[in-house]
Amino acid sequence: MPWKTILFGRPLRSDEWQHEQVNEWAGLALLAPNAISSVAYGTEEILLVLAPLGLAALWYSLPISAIIVVLLVFLVISYRQVVRDYPNGGGAYVVGKENLGTIPSLLAGAALLVDYTVTVSVSVTAGVAALVSAFPSLAGERVEVSIAAILVMTFVNLRGVHEAARVFALPFYLFIALVLLVVAAGLIHPGPIVTPLHAYVVPPYVKGLGLLILLRAFSSGSAALTGIEAISNGVPLFRPPSPWRARITLALLGLFLAVMFFGVSLDAFRLGIVPTASSTVLQALAQQTMGRGIVFYALSFATMTILAIAANSSFAGFPQLAYIMAKDKWMPHMFLSRGDRLVYQNGILFLSLCAILLVIIFNGSTDKLIPIYAIGVYLGFTIAQVGLVRKHLREKTCDLGAMAIAGFGAILTAIVVLVAAISKFTEGAWVVVLLIPLLVLGFLRIHKHYEAIAGELHLDVSQQPTRKRITVVVPIASVNRMTTDALSYAMSMSQRVVAVNVAHDEGERQLIQDKWAAVAQSPQMELVVLDSPYRSIVQPFLRYVDDLRRDMADNSLLVVLIPEFVVGKRWQYFLHNQMALVLRAALTARKDTVVAMLPYHLSGQ
């Protein structure tokens, strides 16, 4: 069995694609870990912004969480519509393209690609951070462990979609089950009876800063919704009817996410939990409700795992989006090809490479990566929803409800983008703010190239291939069987054959001319011996070829036929100067000049 098969499984035929497609539950495990994993930190992000304002301000976490859940509902509704109308995947990019034009769609594409990459780095480093707090001895190898984790994910994803869904389903559903269990336990827990709500008096200084702080808390908390778009980008991964299954999966995701996220926020407020350095909100909640027992440890482990595999949504989304954009000629063709296991391997490998670079550049630290996270996704959300509004208007659907939802959703997500870009600009968001337009410029440049080439290659039916005069030039080092072989080829393809020899001195010139006279007697062949006072073989030959080419008629063709030794064993190549290869390299890319290699097999012991 070849090593590729052992590592990646047997190659799959193109028509086996349906076996690789997944159902709703597997699809959820494949595409939703990123979204679901944000339950692990969503509430926390809100509390972290509010906590410095005093205990009283914590109350705001409830309305903020509620607004985020509302936004979640809007997004799920909008993206279900996206999935229905654009069943080939592509999400915000496709919606933008169809309804808003080139630039918005490219902005959405760039934003999503950047975000997918950042997601991989953030999730993996966060997972590794959790691992390091469990095993402090690993602290020194943070970067190496993160890279190893990315490589493992790359490997699993190269094995194919089915494989990835299977591997990740267990920890994914374990996490959901445990969080739901803890949330339920928190709701029925008698708890330390906290101060009744009416006792919370908003202190006056909060009223002053009020809106800005609340906006920032909202923006931070909305990181909980990243990952929703993954399903809309991955519609083709579902078994037919794909859009239908994708829509169900989206609804399931919305349901789980809403219950888990709001449940955690509510419980945290009820039980007076604030994040501390030693434990996360989720851990504290588990400890207070179920004690430091098996559930606590299982939840800690599942959290760590789901954070790490959250990256997997990107491994499904990035290659798919890159494929769609490459098909539209905004990205290189190489993202089009499917590998042996029917995945877009170049997309997977490229994503992996970029994520590893990010980890190295940011030295494996999650903190420094967080500020550049989520901006891209929310830009995508905004563009998708604006696109939907535009679509409703253009198609005059009169579906005011859907329009209102998309419109209001767009406003909320746009706020998140603006707040994040401005408030985190100096912390690193400037990278994204700069990178996204640069990527758009790159896309435009690539498109221009492909369009220009398509123009140059365009063929009139009138342009038939036509027969032309061919001259064949054969460089020869001496007159022997290999030469005869090459000359046979040459005279078979052309009426004019020129054998060219480079002589170092008068003696060599005489020798080759004598040998030639004895062997080559056909009138269609001539021998040209070039002088080489500086002992170079390549230079005089190139000069001759260029002169010949210049003198030839415009629609005549030139073939340089280079005979080359092929010896039986590798070490024997060391015994022959590789003049054939040197000439080939030197002749590369000459206009209207075909370089042909004729292998001559020698046993040579």
Add this chain to the structure above:
Amino acid sequence: MPWKTILFGRPLRSDEWQHEQVNEWAGLALLAPNAISSVAYGTEEILLVLAPLGLAALWYSLPISAIIVVLLVFLVISYRQVVRDYPNGGGAYVVGKENLGTIPSLLAGAALLVDYTVTVSVSVTAGVAALVSAFPSLAGERVEVSIAAILVMTFVNLRGVHEAARVFALPFYLFIALVLLVVAAGLIHPGPIVTPLHAYVVPPYVKGLGLLILLRAFSSGSAALTGIEAISNGVPLFRPPSPWRARITLALLGLFLAVMFFGVSLDAFRLGIVPTASSTVLQALAQQTMGRGIVFYALSFATMTILAIAANSSFAGFPQLAYIMAKDKWMPHMFLSRGDRLVYQNGILFLSLCAILLVIIFNGSTDKLIPIYAIGVYLGFTIAQVGLVRKHLREKTCDLGAMAIAGFGAILTAIVVLVAAISKFTEGAWVVVLLIPLLVLGFLRIHKHYEAIAGELHLDVSQQPTRKRITVVVPIASVNRMTTDALSYAMSMSQRVVAVNVAHDEGERQLIQDKWAAVAQSPQMELVVLDSPYRSIVQPFLRYVDDLRRDMADNSLLVVLIPEFVVGKRWQYFLHNQMALVLRAALTARKDTVVAMLPYHLSGQ
């Protein structure tokens, strides 16, 4: 000016070779540093063996030195004969080849090549050791400094012969002058009147060990004669009449070496000098006769320099010998070619590489390299002199004097080889004892290959090139201008053209067939569309080509004409999958199959 010219000087025409040739004095500076430099350690090596036996034993240094000088005279006489009879250089190898047969000549060749390489490493590390004792802070960078020194020598030698002689002449003659000065001063120095000779009574235990110790002292001291053969290998480097000049140079070398070496031994004995850890014999001699003044320091500096440039003899000798052996097909052809500056650059580079490897393997330590030194040279001496004796016998010259000198010289040098190989076997000489036969096996293997190939390539005059049927296969990705271009070429060189497309599905197949029908209407062309259920382009195409080849008549020819994109800017290659190059690589070395590349130039913005 191109960078090569700036670094190495302008390229030289082949007929400028005479300007590169040197006279006797420059030749001496070019070829003799190795031999002359051994004055710096020859006496010392003898005293180091004798010293542990007590003061009395030191007296033996005089007769041993005398024997070595006698051997020197023999060698100079023998090698003057070698130069006269074999004016093309090659020394022991050529003498062995002409008079003793293949295996002895290859042994001599291998021995000399190994020794040249070891000489470079030993000389450079010895020079660097001297430098380190002057600047102890360099001790940590021993290996790096040695490698840097080798690279500098490589560079100087690549610039050309003339250049090397000019650069090294100054320190070379400075060393000779200073040593002669010190020797003369030592002879007239009143000195501490040492015990008169008759007071030396050889102690009884020396008598027991006697012969072995003396043999070992002789063998060690004879390292002083390494390097004599360099002149015989480098005859073609002299201006005409080359052999005449080389013979004069040899005589000069013998004269200088004898006077300097015996002078130092004599002075050392007269003044009671023994080598110590802090100073060499030469330094002690200079100090006692002229004080620790300018001469002392100048001599120390010149010693260091000449040790380092002793390596230069190897840079002249190795490439020359490799050239001669390559011409006889014992070594790869690449050692035949002369570079821009008329030196055998591959020999220089290969020597440099091996010497650097030795330095790295032995960690820059001279001590560990010394045991593998001199065996090779003396093996060469022995073979050369045995060869001369044989020549005299065969040619019945009746020159009994010359025969006796060569014969007695051969016995002496053979003793050195045996004593060195046995007494230093475990210290590292085993490497040489093993390596030389292995090299000989390698030479034989290479020769066999070249002979076999010459046989396979041998041409009867009756085997004229003949016209044959050609089929041209053109892989196409779609039907466009590039395709038409390639088909024009194909139909111009053949009556049968097959365009081959690999389709991933039924849609692609239909598309290409429709386009083809519209454009290619010539009856000599056909389109073959291959299925590719596993999405590979290369595999189905290779299978098709191999099938086609199998079905073709025996004396018909196959050309695979691969059109390839040539774009204007390097980054644009990233936008095209390099299928043309992949196909070319996959089709390499197929029997009777010409792979032809047709560049198609695209501006592509």
